[in-house]
Amino acid sequence: MSKPKVATCSLAGCFGCHMSFLDIDERILQLVELVDFGPSPINDLKHFTDRCRVGLVEGGCANAENVRVLREFRTHCDILVSMGYCATSGGIPAMRNLVSMEECLREAYMEGPSVHNPTGRVPGDLELPLLLDKVRPCHEVVKIDYHLPGCPPSADAIWAALCALVSDAPIELPYQLIKYD
Amino acid sequence: MDTEVRQITSDACRAFANDGTRLLDILHEIQRRLGHVPPDAIEAIADCTSLAPVRVQQTLAFYAFFSDRPLGKVVIRLCDDVVDRMWGYDAVRAAFEKALGIPMGGTTPDGMIGLQRTPCIGMSDQSPAALVGTTVFTRLTPESAERIVAGLRAGCQPAELIEKCGDGNNAHTLVRAMVRNNIRQPGAVLLTEGERGAAIANALAMSPAEVIRTVKNARLRGCGGAGFPTGMKWEFARSARGPRKLIFCNADEGEPGTFKDRVLLTEHPNRVFAGMTIAGYAVGAAEGILYLRAEYAYLRPFLEDILARRRADGLLGNAIRGKHSFGFDIRIQLGAGSYVCGAELALLRSCEGGPGEPMTRPPFPVQSGYLGCPSVVNNVETLALVTKILESGAPAFSELGEEGCSGTKLLSLSGDCTRPGVYEVPLGTPLRDVLDMCGGGDARSVLVGGASGRFVGPALFDRLISFDDLSTGGAIIVFGPQRSVPEIVELYSHFFAEESCGYCAPCRIGTVLLRERLGRIVRGTGEPADLEYLEELGDTMKATSRCGLGQAAPNALLSSLKNFRPAYEELVRSDPDGFKRAFDLDKAVTQAGEIAARLSIRGQEVAL
Numbered sequence: 001m002s003k004p005k006v007a008t009c010s011l012a013g014c015f016g017c018h019m020s021f022l023d024i025d026e027r028i029l030q031l032v033e034l035v036d037f038g039p040s041p042i043n044d045l046k047h048f049t050d051r052c053r054v055g056l057v058e059g060g061c062a063n064a065e066n067v068r069v070l071r072e073f074r075t076h077c078d079i080l081v082s083m084g085y086c087a088t089s090g091g092i093p094a095m096r097n098l099v100s101m102e103e104c105l106r107e108a109y110m111e112g113p114s115v116h117n118p119t120g121r122v123p124g125d126l127e128l129p130l131l132l133d134k135v136r137p138c139h140e141v142v143k144i145d146y147h148l149p150g151c152p153p154s155a156d157a158i159w160a161a162l163c164a165l166v167s168d169a170p171i172e173l174p175y176q177l178i179k180y181d
Numbered sequence: 182m183d184t185e186v187r188q189i190t191s192d193a194c195r196a197f198a199n200d201g202t203r204l205l206d207i208l209h210e211i212q213r214r215l216g217h218v219p220p221d222a223i224e225a226i227a228d229c230t231s232l233a234p235v236r237v238q239q240t241l242a243f244y245a246f247f248s249d250r251p252l253g254k255v256v257i258r259l260c261d262d263v264v265d266r267m268w269g270y271d272a273v274r275a276a277f278e279k280a281l282g283i284p285m286g287g288t289t290p291d292g293m294i295g296l297q298r299t300p301c302i303g304m305s306d307q308s309p310a311a312l313v314g315t316t317v318f319t320r321l322t323p324e325s326a327e328r329i330v331a332g333l334r335a336g337c338q339p340a341e342l343i344e345k346c347g348d349g350n351n352a353h354t355l356v357r358a359m360v361r362n363n364i365r366q367p368g369a370v371l372l373t374e375g376e377r378g379a380a381i382a383n384a385l386a387m388s389p390a391e392v393i394r395t396v397k398n399a400r401l402r403g404c405g406g407a408g409f410p411t412g413m414k415w416e417f418a419r420s421a422r423g424p425r426k427l428i429f430c431n432a433d434e435g436e437p438g439t440f441k442d443r444v445l446l447t448e449h450p451n452r453v454f455a456g457m458t459i460a461g462y463a464v465g466a467a468e469g470i471l472y473l474r475a476e477y478a479y480l481r482p483f484l485e486d487i488l489a490r491r492r493a494d495g496l497l498g499n500a501i502r503g504k505h506s507f508g509f510d511i512r513i514q515l516g517a518g519s520y521v522c523g524a525e526l527a528l529l530r531s532c533e534g535g536p537g538e539p540m541t542r543p544p545f546p547v548q549s550g551y552l553g554c555p556s557v558v559n560n561v562e563t564l565a566l567v568t569k570i571l572e573s574g575a576p577a578f579s580e581l582g583e584e585g586c587s588g589t590k591l592l593s594l595s596g597d598c599t600r601p602g603v604y605e606v607p608l609g610t611p612l613r614d615v616l617d618m619c620g621g622g623d624a625r626s627v628l629v630g631g632a633s634g635r636f637v638g639p640a641l642f643d644r645l646i647s648f649d650d651l652s653t654g655g656a657i658i659v660f661g662p663q664r665s666v667p668e669i670v671e672l673y674s675h676f677f678a679e680e681s682c683g684y685c686a687p688c689r690i691g692t693v694l695l696r697e698r699l700g701r702i703v704r705g706t707g708e709p710a711d712l713e714y715l716e717e718l719g720d721t722m723k724a725t726s727r728c729g730l731g732q733a734a735p736n737a738l739l740s741s742l743k744n745f746r747p748a749y750e751e752l753v754r755s756d757p758d759g760f761k762r763a764f765d766l767d768k769a770v771t772q773a774g775e776i777a778a779r780l781s782i783r784g785q786e787v788a789l
Binding site: 063064067071074075080101102105121122123128130131132133134136139140141142143146 | 361520702710756760761763764766768769770771772773774776777
């Protein structure tokens with residue numbers, strides 16, 4: 001029987017959740033036994049070739065590209081997990097929701113103290129994804145099945161959740177794994 | 182600093198003995214003279230009253246009827262309640278905007294007239310209605326809106342624009358309002374004539390403990406909505422320690438759809454003041470404060486006159502009815518446009534000159550309320566009933582109710598009914614009978630208890646109007662077959678989000694989330710999961726909010742989700758791909774596209 005597939009992505013996040021994921025240390029050997037990988041920054045695959053059992057999503061949606069990737073994950077994954085604070089609540093990137101888009105782009109591309117931009121314009125290259133009016137947590141864009149809290153969730157928490165999801169076992173996250181104060 | 186501002190401010194403060202607890206009165210006075218409260222005045226008030234400037238600022242910012250910028254010499258406050266929307270609010274609003282040449286919320290360029298919206302002003306039986314200054318205009322039409330604007334432009338005072346005064350005391354020289362009482366069914370107790378002074382004479386012939394026993398025997402319960410036994414409340418206050426005790430009459434009738442207290446204050450103010458006096462005697466209080474909502478300011482000169490007459494006749498003041506051991510006087514505290522001040526703890530805070538944020542209970546106000554003194558807060562109707570009970574005895578009152586209930590209840594009927602107005606019915610009357618009385622036989626849904634009440638459908642029309650079954654502070658709003666329940670609930674959700682005082686998180690955040698999610702549903706982008714989300718959110722708000730506002734805000738939602746679920750289910754559907762229907766990618770990237778001079782159409786981008 002083929003192994004269940006797992007896909008991961010990092011949207012508007014810092015890759016911290018993926019770093020935390022890699023903190024499973026030697027359990028990575030078990031992981032290889034347990035699952036195959038679909039698209040993920042870990043194997044640098046960009047596109048789905050077939051369905052995945054579990055999709056782990058780091059980061060919220062700050063731009064149109066984030067939305068495209070997230071929707072692709074929703075379409076191809078049976079179970080979608082928002083992993084970490086940015087995915088579940090918007091996190092640090094969502095702090096820009098307190099500033100107007102105009103002010104935000106002006107500061108970033110024109111008036112910031114370290115900006116050198118002789119054109120005086122906001123870049124409009126079609127390769128650059130457009131920003132959303134507000135940064136959104138993933139569940140405002142697609143249906144999310146599970147939320148894994150933490151900034152980042154610990155390796156133990158990610159491991160416990162992932163093992164349970166790929167083996168259809170009940171998820172047991174002891175208080176110590178999801179306590180953050 | 183502007184010397185005129187300083188002069189007016191110090192005059193206003195001096196008029197209230199530089200007393201910081203009279204901050205609402207001070208702000209009212211400054212606003213009356215200047216049209217707003219300028220920043221300079223805040224510093225000056227702080228100097229005069231020894232309040233911190235930030236305290237003054239806080240109070241000023243809290244109340245809707247105060248403004249720190251000029252809104253216009255005359256401000257038109259158009260009542261934007263669900264019932265007004267049913268009877269032509271949109272057309273009237275458009276007529277005002279057109280005649281004034283400004284959008285809602287604006288001020289004419291000459292600074293003369295401002296246009297603001299305001300929640301229910303207690304005229305649901307004669308909506309659409311508006312306050313122009315303090316003058317009430319009812320049954321507005323686009324034509325009458327134009328006439329009002331033309332009159333104001335021609336230099337008339339708002340009161341001069343009234344064409345015909347209402348019935349009863351609405352035509353009194355000190356009122357002169359076009360408001361109608363619409364007393365459709367005078368019952369056995371409240372809306373009947375009585376002999377002035379008789380109740381007080383009877384009360385003074387008893388000991389205070391006997392007065393409390395009489396009220397207890399009548400099984401009188403608070404008519405503001407909570408239904409707390411009045412006698413018990415008085416007894417707690419009587420046994421509380423403190424040299425200074427106070428009686429408060431809660432005339433902050435802000436619950437959308439309620440207007441019965443307005444009618445009582447118009448037609449039977451003596452009865453309300455007598456009730457306060459009797460409460461004072463029973464509790465051992467020498468001071469009473471009537472907290473009058475700012476929307477009813479047009480009644481103030483009339484009520485002040487009644488108080489003066491009562492003083493002259495020995496029914497208020499020292500040695501009432503010649504009894505040297507008992508003195509009691511009443512003053513009127515005008516509110517400033519805040520729904521939450523109808524909650525007793527917020528009301529007391531407001532009387533102290535602060536923002537109407539409810540304090541934590543315990544201690545209860547009967548132990549430590551206004552300025553730490555034992556304080557009794559009773560509804561207008563409750564106090565009027567006290568007078569009738571002392572007039573004709575407890576048995577006569579308690580016999581009146583049906584099905585084991587005691588006494589009668591005033592109801593404010595409005596909405597899709599042919600005879601909206603005030604009805605006095607025995608407690609225990611079935612809702613169906615009430616609907617028949619008011620010509621609301623076509624009702625498909627009824628909101629019992631106003632915006633914070635419960636939505637019931639025909640299956641529950643045989644339930645009884647009483648404290649233990651369908652409990653209501655008085656408002657009953659009838660909706661016919663053409664109305665959408667989710668849309669009504671969504672409209673009320675705006676009201677709660679705007680009126681939340683912001684003190685506690687469940688209410689401050691919950692009311693906004695509730696409005697946002699309901700908005701999705703009525704706009705057609707809701708999903709079945711949103712209904713579960715709303716139920717969970719509503720339950721959380723009920724369980725964890727600090728005061729009645731947040732606890733009651735989800736009532737209409739939760740009861741309608743239970744009783745009218747198909748109406749919601751019709752509006753929601755899930756997306757087969759698992760994408761959220763409320764998220765619109767094109768709309769979300771529009772602004773960024775404009776700034777970067779790019780255009781995105783359905784994900785296909787083209788350079789501009």
